[in-house]
Amino acid sequence: MINDSELILNQDGSVYHLNLLPEDIADTIIFVGDQERVPLVSQHFDRIEIKKGKREFITHTGYLRGKRISVVSTGIGTDNIDIVINEIDALFNVDLQTKMLNPEIRSVDIIRIGTSGSMNPNVATDQIIVSEFAVGFDSLMQFYKKQYTEEEVGIRDIITNAFSEFGVKPYVGKANESLVERYAYDLYKGITVTAPGFYGPQGRKVRTQEAAPRFIEVAGSLDLAGRHITNLEMETAGIYALSNMFGHRAISINAIVASRVDARFSEQPQAVIQRAILLVLDRF
Ligand code: R1P
Ligand code: URA
Known part of the structure; x- marks a missing residue:
């Protein structure tokens, strides 16, 4: 089991910095640095179903030509990339309720x-x-x-x-x-x-x-x-x-x-x- 200080969750069960629940993110994720670039990407989605964020980490998730897609702003620097990729990985590969690794490990597509x-x-x-x-x-x-x-x-x-x-x-x-x-x-x-x-x-x-x-x-x-x-x-x-x-x-x-x-x-x-x-x- 992963302890509470290793993988911190917010009160609603979302991951600490991205403020996302597993259902909030698609398995194809566009990364942009600048948070103002997020709507420049999501304006082309057919529809946006989720807009969430905290600090510089803004996420929009929606559909493009029938396929689910997310765009996330990472801010500047690899210190932020450490946070974004670890928390995205946890959204896919950790059961956030039991804090156990999921039996099947999933991979995502990331396009910066x-x-x-x-x-x-x-x-x-x-x-x-x-x-x-x-x-x-x-x-x-x-x-x-x-x-x-x-x-x-x-x-x-x-x-x-x-x-x-x-x-x-x-x-x-x-x-x-x-x-x-x-x-x-x-x-x-x-x-x-x-x-x-x-x-x-x-x-x-x-x-x-x-x-x-x-x-x-x-x-x-x-x-x-x-x-x-x-x-x-x-x-x-x-x-x-x-x-x-x-x-x-x-x-x-x-x-x-x-x-x-x-x-x-x-x-x-x-x-x-x-x-x-x-x-x-x-x-x-
Ligand atoms: C610096 O101005 C920022 O611009 C570049 C650099 O990597 C750094 O984040 O990328 P973004 O345009 O994605 O932010
Ligand atoms: N972003 C950078 O990090 N360097 C540049 O020169 C331009 C954009």
Whole structure:
């Protein structure tokens, strides 16, 4: 039995942060960072049956072309992803009344629709790309025991060596291949770096000096067995690594709103975000 302090429930039996009961969530879940992006997604549902939330974690669940679907805002960062994925997993795999694991473990499909900055000359602003792999520069996965594939270890080791000056322990997660085939077969496939911040950890300097002045240049030029690092954001590696560990299927599709290579920000970021939303919903 899982004790009350391990898996905290609200008075109505819902999970602590997401404020959801098992019946409130579908087994295909779109993740967005910004809570204001939730209605931008759910406005395309045929109908919305549930709107719930707490803090930055807003959920809308409804139906699209007869199939149940949810959209959840995760807020910013892999610390939030830890909360969202653990609580979603509990909604599917723990009997919240007895606090026992369900006899049959269920998997869900997670599709992130995010925004991101390019660090690769082949990836321009207003492009939509998919993360085939994601590399976490944050410490989330130091707190979990996860099996890494040979491919993931290869990518991790090259990046660890290239950035040894940081003393970080990068981890790697992979997109689910069948979700890539379904949702992103025609998108540019890249490797995403998930950073533990937006400014210094993404090599930005406004009024500070960065520890690694050539961060973007070095990351963008690495050869990872023929693959290249394409973009920077703050959630995908956590989503992939935790989903890989739990047995959920995940994919992250990012609208490129900034280019760190040619120092540009999109003139119409909402337009590329809207295109990414429609691309995913059309393929659902
Ligand atoms: C930073 O502005 C935020 O935007 C990106 C980053 O990952 C970070 O969460 O994603 P979202 O647009 O999904 O929030
Ligand atoms: N989100 C990020 O985390 N970085 C960017 O450069 C753009 C969006």
